[in-house]
Amino acid sequence: MSPLTECFYLSFFLVIVVRQGLCSPRRAGSEAWDYVEVRPGAHMFWWLYYADSPSAQYKDLPLVMWLQGGPGGSGTGFGNFEEIGPLDRDLQPRKNSWVQAASVLFVDNPVGTGFSYTEKSDRFATNVSTVASDMLVLLQHFFTAKPEFQSIPFYIFSESYGGKMAAAIAMELTKAAAQGSVKCRFAGVALGDSWISPLDSVMTWGPYLYSTSLLDDYGLSDVTSAAEKVKQAVEKEDFLKATELWSMTETVVEQDTNGVNFYNILTQQPDEKLTSAEGENFIALQARRHVRPLNRQSLSELMNGPIRRKLAVVPENVTWGGQAEAVFSYMAGDFMKPVVDVVDQLLAAGVNVTVYNGQLDLIVDTMGQERWVNQLKWEGLPTFSKLRWTSLDDPASPGVTGAFVKTYKNFAFYWILRAGHMVPSDQGPMALQMLKMITQQD
Structure with missing residues (x-):
């Protein structure tokens, strides 16, 4: 990053901080962030954007947690600046940011991803069970620190390997919420182009x-x-x-x-x-x-430069994305294990489950998604399978089909046209409309 570019970034964030009011080292007006030590020597980073809607207060809108793929992809980096956050990688306002319709919580998950880090190599997660238990610790801390969100509908949205983790997290969160160990109003999980099977x-x-x-x-x-x-x-x-x-x-x-x-x-x-x-x-x-495409050089320069200085909580020895490939390596033995049975458990427990997939994705192609969905033991599957899908107009091109959707009881499937693996990047208006539909907004 050139000195001139870096100067621009710093000036930009100074303006933001002045406008919003720097309330503490971990809060700048409509944002908040912090670390949680989920296990000894394992530190997970989260970054929250309060909903910014011209027609509703944030307390009247849902809370969405976004989980990136990889494993090793950073939600606070890629998901935030490349897909759904309020600013793009050039720090320009994103027209189809999800912050318009929800408060958005980005988490660098598993530990070692993005700004999250481990102090020792034996602290990396090696399976989705550990990933889920780590996330429950983080969510316990989050909802305790932010009690205003305890009564707000809470959704988990995910992409790629993030979907596999999201399914496991959703199952454990369902149990924890019922027991009262995590105080939240869990409303559903959305599995985008997800590595479920x-x-x-x-x-x-x-x-x-x-x-x-x-x-x-x-x-x-x-x-x-x-x-x-x-x-x-x-x-x-x-x-x-x-x-x-x-x-x-x-x-x-x-x-x-x-x-x-x-x-x-x-x-x-x-x-x-x-x-x-x-x-x-x-x-x-x-x-x-x-993993490297999710940690591309231009994004790394942004995250390790002006963003790091804005946050002011990242330890000196931690580099954004510095442990990303290690995260992938430690999860390699768990990578090809399916979690279709977990989706079945979620549906049986009454959890709202959405699957959405980009038409042009290969690594998690729609044919494969339909294949595991048709293997579900969910009692509603026979009826779901007989339903015809409904077409949805592309918000960016009225009269042009942007997606198809089929819904029955607590399960929905969205086929997103002209989108690849990263649906919000490829079809931002359609992804935003889908978010509103899933979270039951007009």
């Missing part, structure tokens, strides 16, 4: 790419063969091996499609095709594929 995603890559003319017959055979090996490892419950074979399958896809972008099939990989470097293991390769 990894095998169903991998097994549909070939057919999806073939149907969109991105594979020929030879390519389809190659990808199908590689995916079958992943399936065999999952069936043997050798999940670390399955993660390695998943990595190999992605390499086959890249080679046979000439570098299709896993996050949007209409584009190619933004960088050079990621073949494994000599001596590099599959975990390092996958971290480069799926």
Whole structure:
């Protein structure tokens, strides 16, 4: 970042602080942030934006927690400045920010992600169970520190691997809220392009790419063969091996499609095709594929420069994104495990569950999402399956279909058109409308 650019950023934030009134080192008017030590030596960072609506007070609007993917992607960074926060990466107001319709809580989760950090290597989470228990500690602290949110409808929204974590967190939160150990009004969970059933995603890559003319017959055979090996490892419950074979399958896809972008099939990989470097293991390769794009250099400069100074609580030895790839590595053994059974438990418990998916996503393609949904044991599935979907106009282009939706009882599915893996980035107006519909706003 150039000195001139950095000076601009600092000047911008000085204006914001002056306008809002700096109430404390951890509060600037319509924002708040802090750390929570969720386990000894494991520190998780959160950042809250109070709803900023011209027609309603924040207490009359829901609270939404956003969970990023990876694992190792930062909600306070990528989700905030690249997707749904009040400002974009250039610190310009975002027209379709979710803060218009809800208070938004970004959490750098699991520990080691973004500004969150661990003091020792044995403090990283290795499975979604630990991720969920860590989050419950954070939420206990949050709702105690912010009692004004205890009676406000609270939703968890997620993206990618964040959805897998969100399902587990939602289940534990349901229990905790019922017991009173977390004082909140939990209203539902939304799973966006989520890694709920990894095998169903991998097994549909070939057919999806073939149907969109991105594979020929030879390519389809190659990808199908590689995916079958992943399936065999999952069936043997050798999940670390399955993660390695998943990595190999992605390499086959890249080679046979000439570098299709896993996050949007209409584009190619933004960088050079990621073949494994000599001596590099599959975990390092996958971290480069799926974690580094969420920690891109321009975003890192913003977060480690003016944002860090604005927050004024980040320890000197902590770098935003500095432990991101380690987060991914420690979760590798849990990566390919499905959590479809957790979604079933949520539905049976009466929790409102929404699945939404971008039409152009590959890594979590819609075909794979529909496949695991059709395997649910939820008693409402037979009726849900017989329903026709309803078209939704694109708010940015009236008269043009922007999505389809189907809802029955406490389950909903949104098919978002012309969007890839990051739905709010690709179709901001449609994503904002979906948020309002899910949170039952007119």
